Amino acid sequence: MLKVSNLSVNYGAAPVVQQLNFALAEDEILMLVGPTGCGKTTILQALAGLIPITEGEIQFDTWRSTPSNIVPPEKRRVGMVFQDFALFPHLTVEQNVCFRLTETRLADHWLNLLGLDHLRHARPGRLSGGQKQRVALARTLAHEPSFILLDEPLSNLDAALKDSLRWEIREALKSAGVPAIWVTHDQEEALSVGDRVGILNGGELEQLDTPEKCFAEPASKFVAQFLGEASFLPGYLEKDQVSTVLGPAPGISIDAANGDVDLLLRPDDLSLTPLGTGNGVIDWVRYEGCSRLYAVSTDAGAQLKVRVSHEVRAEPGDRVQLAITTTHPLAAFSQSA
Amino acid sequence: MMPSFTSGLLRDWPRSYPFALVIALLALVPVGVLIGLATDEAQLFDAHNLKVLTNTLLLMVFTVIGSVVIGVPLALITAYVQLPWRRLWLVILAAPLAIPSYIGAFTLYAAFGRGGELENLLGLPLPAVDGLAGATLVMTLYSYPFVMLTTRASLLSLDASLVNAARTLGMTLAASLWRVVLPRVATGIAAGALLVALYTLSDFGTPAIMRLDTFTRVIFVEYNAFGLSQAAMLSLQLLVIVGLVLFLESRVRGSHEKPGRHLLLWPGLGQRLLVAVAVAPVILLAIVLPLLVFGIWLVREGTGGFQFSYAWNSAHASFLAAIFAVILAIPVAHAAIAGRFGKLLERVTYFGFGVPGIVMGTALVYLGLQLPFLYQTLGLLVLAYVLRFLPLAVGSVRSTAEGLDPSLVKAARVLGAGPREAFQRITLPLTLRGMVAGAALVFLEAMRELPATLMLGPTGFETLATYLWRVYEAGYFGRAAIPGLLLVLMSALGLALMLSGERRAEFDVTENHHS
Numbered sequence: 001m002l003k004v005s006n007l008s009v010n011y012g013a014a015p016v017v018q019q020l021n022f023a024l025a026e027d028e029i030l031m032l033v034g035p036t037g038c039g040k041t042t043i044l045q046a047l048a049g050l051i052p053i054t055e056g057e058i059q060f061d062t063w064r065s066t067p068s069n070i071v072p073p074e075k076r077r078v079g080m081v082f083q084d085f086a087l088f089p090h091l092t093v094e095q096n097v098c099f100r101l102t103e104t105r106l107a108d109h110w111l112n113l114l115g116l117d118h119l120r121h122a123r124p125g126r127l128s129g130g131q132k133q134r135v136a137l138a139r140t141l142a143h144e145p146s147f148i149l150l151d152e153p154l155s156n157l158d159a160a161l162k163d164s165l166r167w168e169i170r171e172a173l174k175s176a177g178v179p180a181i182w183v184t185h186d187q188e189e190a191l192s193v194g195d196r197v198g199i200l201n202g203g204e205l206e207q208l209d210t211p212e213k214c215f216a217e218p219a220s221k222f223v224a225q226f227l228g229e230a231s232f233l234p235g236y237l238e239k240d241q242v243s244t245v246l247g248p249a250p251g252i253s254i255d256a257a258n259g260d261v262d263l264l265l266r267p268d269d270l271s272l273t274p275l276g277t278g279n280g281v282i283d284w285v286r287y288e289g290c291s292r293l294y295a296v297s298t299d300a301g302a303q304l305k306v307r308v309s310h311e312v313r314a315e316p317g318d319r320v321q322l323a324i325t326t327t328h329p330l331a332a333f334s335q336s337a
Numbered sequence: 338m339m340p341s342f343t344s345g346l347l348r349d350w351p352r353s354y355p356f357a358l359v360i361a362l363l364a365l366v367p368v369g370v371l372i373g374l375a376t377d378e379a380q381l382f383d384a385h386n387l388k389v390l391t392n393t394l395l396l397m398v399f400t401v402i403g404s405v406v407i408g409v410p411l412a413l414i415t416a417y418v419q420l421p422w423r424r425l426w427l428v429i430l431a432a433p434l435a436i437p438s439y440i441g442a443f444t445l446y447a448a449f450g451r452g453g454e455l456e457n458l459l460g461l462p463l464p465a466v467d468g469l470a471g472a473t474l475v476m477t478l479y480s481y482p483f484v485m486l487t488t489r490a491s492l493l494s495l496d497a498s499l500v501n502a503a504r505t506l507g508m509t510l511a512a513s514l515w516r517v518v519l520p521r522v523a524t525g526i527a528a529g530a531l532l533v534a535l536y537t538l539s540d541f542g543t544p545a546i547m548r549l550d551t552f553t554r555v556i557f558v559e560y561n562a563f564g565l566s567q568a569a570m571l572s573l574q575l576l577v578i579v580g581l582v583l584f585l586e587s588r589v590r591g592s593h594e595k596p597g598r599h600l601l602l603w604p605g606l607g608q609r610l611l612v613a614v615a616v617a618p619v620i621l622l623a624i625v626l627p628l629l630v631f632g633i634w635l636v637r638e639g640t641g642g643f644q645f646s647y648a649w650n651s652a653h654a655s656f657l658a659a660i661f662a663v664i665l666a667i668p669v670a671h672a673a674i675a676g677r678f679g680k681l682l683e684r685v686t687y688f689g690f691g692v693p694g695i696v697m698g699t700a701l702v703y704l705g706l707q708l709p710f711l712y713q714t715l716g717l718l719v720l721a722y723v724l725r726f727l728p729l730a731v732g733s734v735r736s737t738a739e740g741l742d743p744s745l746v747k748a749a750r751v752l753g754a755g756p757r758e759a760f761q762r763i764t765l766p767l768t769l770r771g772m773v774a775g776a777a778l779v780f781l782e783a784m785r786e787l788p789a790t791l792m793l794g795p796t797g798f799e800t801l802a803t804y805l806w807r808v809y810e811a812g813y814f815g816r817a818a819i820p821g822l823l824l825v826l827m828s829a830l831g832l833a834l835m836l837s838g839e840r841r842a843e844f845d846v847t848e849n850h851h852s
Contacts, residue, residue, distance in 0.1 A: 050747050073750035086748035090766050099762075100753050143752050 001026065002047070002147050002179065006056035009039070009046050016042045017203045020056070024147060024179045029170065031194030031211075032183045035226070039203040040183040041083075044149045047181065048080050049073040060146065079145030079178070083152045085132040087124035087139075094120040097139045110138035114172065129157045130165055137169060141176050148173065148180040154189065166193055187227045191215060199223045217252060217331050224264050224331065229293075231304040232262040237332045245300045246270075246279065246322055250329040257334035264331040267293060267307035271325045274312070278319035280304075285316060296322055351675035354682075356668035361685040364724055367692060367700035368576070374569035374703050381570065389571070393551040393578070396472050396544065397537045403477030404533045407619060408484025409526060413514065414612055415485065416492040417602045428832065430616070433623040434482035435828040437785040439542025440821055442475045443805070444627040446546050447814050454630050472547040478623040479543075480536045484529030491525025492518070497600035510602075518600075524589055531586040538579055539693030541788040546809060552578075553695045553788065560792060565703055572696040579691050631821045638815030643804075648823060651800040654715060654790075655783035658722035659730075659776040665723065666730035666775060673735055683731060690728040697721050698792035705793070718793040722783040729782060730775035737771025738764075774834065781831035785824060801827075 007020040017039040024030055032040050045051045047058060049065065049072055058065045065071040087096050093116060097107045111117055114134040124132060133153060140148055153169065154162045170193050173180050184190050190197050191211040198208040199222075207219035218224035221232070235244035235251070242251035242263050251263060272294055280296040283303065287310070294306045294314070304322065314320055324330075414420075415427050433441070448454045450465030466474060495518065503513035519526075541553040548554075552575040559568040604612065669686050672679030689697070701721050705712035711720075741764065749759040787802045794803060801820040808816045 045747075048747070048751050050750070072755070073747070074753045074755050076751075077753075078751050080748065080751040082744045082748060084742065084744055086742065086744040088745060088748075088763060088767075099749070139752070145751075149751075 001061065003059040004047070004056070005059070007043075007046065007053060007058065008055035009042050009051065010054045011042075015054075015203060017046065020205055022198065022205065022208055024181065025195075026179060027174065027177045028179050028195045029173060029193060030179075030181045031190040031197045032181060032200060033185065033187060033190035033197060033226070034200030036185060038200040040185070040200055041151055042203075043200075044080070044151050044181065044183055048078050048149055049076055077146040079140035079143060079148040081133075081136050081140050081148065081150040081153045083155055085124075085136045085156075087127075087132055087135055089124055092121050092123060093127070093135050096124065096135055097142050099139060099143070101142060106144065107138070107142040110142050110172075113175075114138050114168070130161045133157065133165060134168075137172060141172060141178070145178060148178050150180060150182040152183055152185065154184070154186075162189075169193075191227065199226060201226075216328065217254060218264070219254065221262070221264075221333055224333075229267050229305050229307075231265045231267075231302070232333070233265055233298075233302050233304060234300075234335065235261055235263045235332070237261045240329065242330065242332055244324070245298055246324050249324045250327070251332040252329035254331050254333050257332050260335050261332035262335050264333065265304055265324070267305045269324060269326040269330065270304060270306040271323045272296065272306045272308050272312060272314075273321040273323075274314045274318055275321040276319055278321040280320055280322050282314055282316050282318050282320060285314070294320075296320060298322065351672060351679065353668040353671035353675060354679060357672035357679060357682040357686075360665050360669055360727075361682040364686045364689050364727070366704070367689075367697055367724065370700040370704050371569045371572050371576070371696070374566055374700075375573050377566045377569075386571075386574075389550050389552055389555050390574070392469065392544075392549055393538065393575070395469060396476065396549065396551055397534050399469070399473040400476040400480060400537045401530045401533050403473060404481040404484045405526060405530055407477065408481040408529060409488055409519075411481070411485045411616070411619075412488035412492055413518075414616075416489045417600045418612065419601055419603050420609060420612065426616075429620060429624070431482045431486060432829075432832055433479045433619075434486075435832040436479060436623070436627070436825060437542065437787070437802075437828065438475055438479040438540055439546060439787055439802075439805070440627055440824060441479050441623060442472075442543040442546040443809055443814075443817065443821070444630040445471070445475055445622070448626055448630050454633055458633070467547045467549075469547075469549055472544050472549045472551075474622075475543045475547065476533075476537050476540065478619065480533045481619075483532040483536065484526060487529035487532070488522055488525045491522035493599050495521055495599060497598055500600050527589045528586070531582055531589060534582050535579065535586075535691065538575065538582065539691075539695075541693070541695045542806075553693060556695050556699060557788065557791075560699060560702070565699070565706075568699045569703065572693075572699050575693060575696060579693070583691050627821070627825065631818045631825070634815040635818035635822070638818065640819050642808075642813070642816045643819040644799075647799050647801050647804045647820060650798055651784050651802070654718055654722065654794075654798075654800065655780045657715070657719045658726065658783045659780040661719060662723045662727050662730040662779040663734065663772050663776045665727060666734045667772070669727070669731050670735035670738055673731070674738055683735070686731060687728045689724040690726070692725065693788075694721075694725060694786055695788040695792070697725055698789040701789070702792050713795045715795060715798070718790065718795070718798075721789045721793050722779070722786065725786070725789065726779040726782045729778040730772075733771045733775030733778060734768065735771075737768045737774075741767050777834050778831070781827055781834070784827050 002024040004020055004022050007017060008015060009017040020043065032043065034040055042051065046053050049070060052070055053065070053067050055067060060076065063071045063076060094107070094111070097111060098104055101107055111120065114137065116131070116134055116138060119127065119131060124135065127135065154165060157165065166189060182194065194211060196208060197211050197214045199206045199214065201222055207214055207223050214223065215227050218227060224230045233244050233246065235242040237251050237253060237258055240251060242249050242261065244263060249263065251261070280298045283295040283297055286293045290310055291307050292310050292312065294308065295303055296306060297303050306322065411430055415423070415430060420426060445466045449463050451462065453463060455463050499517050500513050503517045504510065508516070539553065541557065544551040544554045545557065552571055556568045556571045556575070559571065669683055673683035698721065701717055705717050711717045745763050746759050749763045754762065785802060787806060790800055790803050791806060794800065801824055805817050805820045805824070808814065
């Protein structure tokens with residue numbers, strides 16, 4: 001099991017990763033997500049042994065790396081899938097996948113499974129982005145690593161391909177039964193593919209939990225906003241109930257909040273009815289195909305975003321009635337935070 | 338990403354630095370030697386010296402003017418005008434750069450004037466080509482491609498929409514080229530002009546054959562008269578001028594415009610003929626005439642006096658220089674990529690390229706006199722070649738190493754390869770091409786080198802270039818045919834190599850776009 005304790009990495013004097021702690025369970029896919037420059041890639045490079053660490057330790061069944069005793073990458077039994085694929089341009093697909101293998105059974109297995117058989121003798125320069133990514137994945141899996149690091153594996157591909165390849169990679173990782181750490185800046189990818197999600201901000205881990213938990217009960221307003229559209233409505237929390245201008249709702253205290261709180265509302269936690277009397281005015285609307293996203297200012301002053309069926313039509317300036325429809329407890333943050 | 342980890346993984350101080358430092362210091366040895374030598378009872382400056390300085394500067398200025406006058410229009414033509422066989426035209430017009438100027442000086446000198454080959458052939462009395470005018474003509478013919486190529490590169494990076502805008506606003510094509518295009522390529526022209534200046538300053542063969550007392554010729558005269566200290570003093574003076582030109586060159590770093598689709602011009606038949614007529618004299622004088630003269634000599638005198646060992650000696654010494662230059666270039670190129678201090682060390686090794694061959698010769702002859710185990714050895718000659726042409730190898734090795742994606746080495750490491758295996762299986766095969774290209778460039782340059790070879794070659798060690806020189810000195814012009822043609826052939830190979838490198842670079846760019 002891979003275990004990271006108090007890991008810090010500095011570039012020169014600048015801290016990039018600070019006091020990171022987590023453990024990776026057997027055959028788990030852990031997603032690390034965060035805005036650009038939050039230290040995601042640095043963490044992967046540190047885990048792979050490609051850059052030195054400043055503090056803490058990285059531990060695996062067979063090795064232990066510390067700032068004074070850094071285990072070189074080739075001794076870590078690590079697999080890594082690079083953002084730019086890093087396929088060796090002077091070798092064929094087959095030679096890439098078999099890079100350090102003495103027998104090719106596993107290489108054949110993955111080439112076959114990932115649909116690369118007909119490309120065995122092609123050079124990487126002639127492959128499309130999706131094919132390159134499959135070759136990179138096959139190469140990594142064929143070398144039987146004990147854990148795999150994926151550095152934004154889909155960021156260089158176009159949107160249509162991303163969606164299908166995401167599941168293909170997850171399936172491959174699961175069928176190989178290898179734990180993986182997958183770095184992305186795409187929150188949708190993070191929530192849908194991972195068994196657990198870690199949200200990074202400024203080199204620190206803000207939350208590490210199941211996707212559901214991270215989305216519904218984010219540890220901070222930053223996490224709430226990073227993982228999806230988030231509106232905050234002032235309210236008063238008392239015994240798991242929040243009273244708001246839109247009526248009462250079930251609530252759950254996040255940072256020991258009590259009394260005056262900001263209630264996290266996702267666009268689908270609300271309903272919207274065009275109604276002359278109403279309790280808010282539409283600021284703007286975006287048509288999204290299946291749905292419409294409305295921004296509504298309540299009469300009390302807060303702006304909330306509401307996603308409703310495309311059949312509900314209203315224009316900016318119309319008065320509407322908002323109501324909280326969700327039955328699960330909503331995250332309540334103390335107002336100062 | 339931290340690029341410094343690509344070379345020495347997990348190391349703060351790149352391993353290549355100590356090696357690069359030693360090599361950089363080695364590159365400074367010639368100057369140190371010259372300073373030591375010149376302080377030894379040499380006359381600082383005299384009236385003759387002033388004449389030499391004037392000649393040198395006049396030759397430089399006139400050659401620069403001539404090169405700009407020829408090079409800029411040719412750049413416009415080769416960049417923008419859609420002629421049939423465009424690529425061929427470019428190759429032919431760039432070719433004089435690859436031919437050593439002493440070949441041109443020798444053949445023009447022999448072809449023109451009273452009793453010259455052209456008078457024999459055509460029966461017309463033609464003016465002699467010698468002195469300042471002759472040297473200027475020859476240097477211009479063989480160095481204008483510098484201006485043509487740098488200007489052309491700048492022209493190709495310009496977006497045509499500005500010229501098109503000027504023309505839709507009512508300006509003629511000629512006026513818009515003059516007022517909109519040329520001001521924007523001024524830095525390209527200047528860069529080429531400075532290269533011409535450097536080339537002219539360091540050229541030995543042309544002023545020597547044209548009997549113009551420039552620094553290089555006078556240094557050689559002093560050397561032959563055993564005035565080594567005086568030669569060193571003159572060398573230092575020449576180096577000061579070279580240093581000034583190099584300084585200017587370092588200041589000329591063009592602002593690069595965002596490249597766009599460049600201008601294309603479609604000339605009519607009459608205009609095409611006009612271009613051909615304008616270009617013809619340059620090609621006739623720089624390429625056709627030398628081949629013609631060598632051809633005449635070959636027919637008249639056959640292969641008399643030529644020995645195969647001259648070609649072998651040339652190849653042998655140049656081959657050794659190429660190998661050693663690449664071996665030394667590897668740590669320097671590595672250091673240049675690894676960090677700022679390494680970049681500085683690389684700049685220092687570039688110094689040798691600015692040192693004229695005759696100056697390098699003077700310094701190393703003296704070094705040989707001080708260190709008897711080196712005197713009159715092939716090793717000393719190879720050292721001179723390596724110091725002079727190391728930058729060619731460094732440039733080649735560095736550019737392929739820079740093109741190496743750092744994540745490839747990382748990928749090899751996480752797949753379980755140790756540093757040595759990663760180097761052997763990834764870094765080496767992917768940078769080998771640059772090493773071979775660098776070695777080939779050094780080889781071809783060394784084959785053509787004249788002054789340092791004359792001064793440092795062991796007794797009886799005759800190469801193609803030195804044999805050509807002795808034939809000229811002895812007046813047996815006809816015997817120059819074989820070595821001359823072989824040197825032109827070498828130049829053609831060099832040109833082919835440079836052009837194939839250019840094409841490869843284009844190929845690499847498209848490859849990277851896909852990945």
